[in-house]
Amino acid sequence: SGQRYGEDVHAFFARRKERNEQLAKMETSKMKQERLQREANAAQGAPPGKKGARVFIWEEEDNGFFIRRAMNRAMAANSWHEFTSNQRLYDGYHNQWDLCSALAPNEEPEGSDDEDGGTENHLADCEFPEFPDDVEDGELLDEPSYDPYHDMSQIPFGRFGFVEPITLASYNQRLDAKLSLRSLGDEQWSGLERARHTQLPSFLALLEKAKTIGEIPRELLDLRQEEAEISFESNWVIAVRQERLNGNVFYVLEPKLSPPQDFPLYILIPSAVTTLQVVRMGWGPDLQEVIYHLLQHGVEFRVCIRHSVGIEPIIPIPDRFTGLGYRRKGYKPTSADHGVYVEQREDFLRSPRGRAALFAGGIIGRLARLIVDESLASMGPSREVLTTGVRLWDGCSSAAYWDDNLTDQDIDLICGVYEIATGKSTTCAIRIIIHHRFQVVSTRRLTSDKRLRFLGGPSHMHLAFPG
Structure with missing residues (x-):
């Protein structure tokens, strides 16, 4: 909240x-x-x-x-x-x-005052709520727990490029409704029942198996339609180019027209899908607007400056124990552990490098937004970026992109990871799931020691040992 x-x-x-x-x-x-x-x-x-x-x-x-x-x-x-x-x-x-x-x-x-204890005589004088015109029939009967954060109707086109075909067509493949909703990110969305999304389950099934866009029927995907707006780069409100940096592909976004700046900012997105979403939705032309929407959607990206290549920052030697440290065999988390975790997490997020957590996406970005002011997002990296940040370089240019960076230890601290001895020297894989009234979080694959993501305070744990 x-x-x-x-x-x-x-x-x-x-x-x-x-x-x-x-x-x-x-x-x-x-x-x-x-x-x-x-x-x-x-x-x-x-x-x-x-x-x-x-x-x-x-x-x-x-x-x-x-x-x-x-x-x-x-x-x-x-x-x-x-x-x-x-x-x-x-x-x-x-x-x-x-x-x-x-x-x-x-x-x-x-x-609200009803001293007589009855209401029948006053019904004619009561002012009942006037619902806006866009409230559809049946909406007031929705389950009260369903309140999507995003406008889900924009996801099929904005995120996936889905276009409902004008003519009736049938396709051999089709995802069931439950799997389709999971693919879209909202299992309670009722949009699949609408006429304009009739072929959406078939589109998702085809998209899942396709190795090239040529395997997707032209009438379903905007990228295959020469007349589609996304096919005309001149219509894009933001400039996009692809670069290989540190061996990975990034999509670099910058304004098409911008006044000269001493240290202009650049948005680097590792996902082609997210980049296409920026273009389709028309976010921009200012980088601040793009940053705002990317933060709202909780995706991973970077906001960098461009500076001389210099010397790549030295990654510090990690501590023996990560995150919140080490716990002996048989240790059980307490409310005091949770209090310490919250305090240490907030202290780090308020540090100069805490800004980097905003751009990590997922649960890390969500936790960061509780503490880090979003206005810092468009102000560029911290002053320590050239000594403690990350250098993103193509290997040949005289300049590189620089941004604040999170180490594995930082991520473990934000996520509340600490290590519990198992008493075993052999490698074992354990999944630990914490159930709490506020959130449900599952951990990544672990070795030797149990690594516990302690995000919601203690309630009860379920240990699942993969077969």
Whole structure:
């Protein structure tokens, strides 16, 4: 939810205000215009529709402390008038509503007092929620737990280049619905039932087995259609080129037109799929806008400067034990371990190199965004980049790309890894899964010692030994 451990209502909003002030400094004119439009729509006071803002409700615990929790839009619409206008706060930078009675504790919503204990005589005078036009039939019956972070309707085309064929066609291959939804990243999405996605399961099945794009039917994939917008590089709002750096392929993004700068920034993306998504979605032309969207989608990328090749930084010799250190055989994690982990993780993320975690994607990027101000993302690497960072070089140019870097030890610290002795000298592979009320995280393959990703605090562990 973005609320830190032990953080009260007023501290949360004060911290977010400071963060928004930093985001305002990196806003492009296009991003500002879109934000102002969102704020104008929110000023009408109506609950958000199907594609509207996310909603969070602050629930009061028995001790008087408020916990911020995500709320389904359908439930939000039903609860909207349980809060006064001063108890509903919209944040245009993050496109989020907060419903919190603590914002105006002395106010009561109209019609909340009912001294007679009945409501029938007052039904005619009650103001019921007015739902926006984009609320579709059946939406208010959705499961309250389903509240997708992204607009999933953009994923088939934006991420995969899927085009629904104009004419009816049949294909021999087709993924089942469950596997199709897993491929798209949301098992609860109802979009497969829509007419425009009829052939999407077939497209995903063909895409899975294809070795070249020529094996995908032309009518299903934009990359095979000469008339498609992506086929005209002149229409792209951002300049893209491919470079081989440190032996790996990267896609370098920069503005097509930009004023001279002492140290211009470059976005480096290791994934061709993500690069195509940037182009298809029209993110840009400013790098700040591209960075913003990449962070929101939790993908891996880098924001680099270009500098003389120099001397490649020396990678420090790793400690004997990684992450949070070593634990003896039979050790069981405690709440104190979790507290130490959170403190050490936040200390590192607030360090100059903590910025690099924003761009790692996945769970690392998600944890970093709880601590690291996103405005740092577009400010370039830290001052130590030439001595402690990573040099990305093609092997022949006089200049290279430089960026802050995370070591394996840094990653283990962020993810809460510590080593527990097994008492065995032989190699064994163990998968450790931690179940917690907030998150479920599985570890990577391990050898010799158990390496525990301790992200959510202790609850119970399940050890699965691969056969």
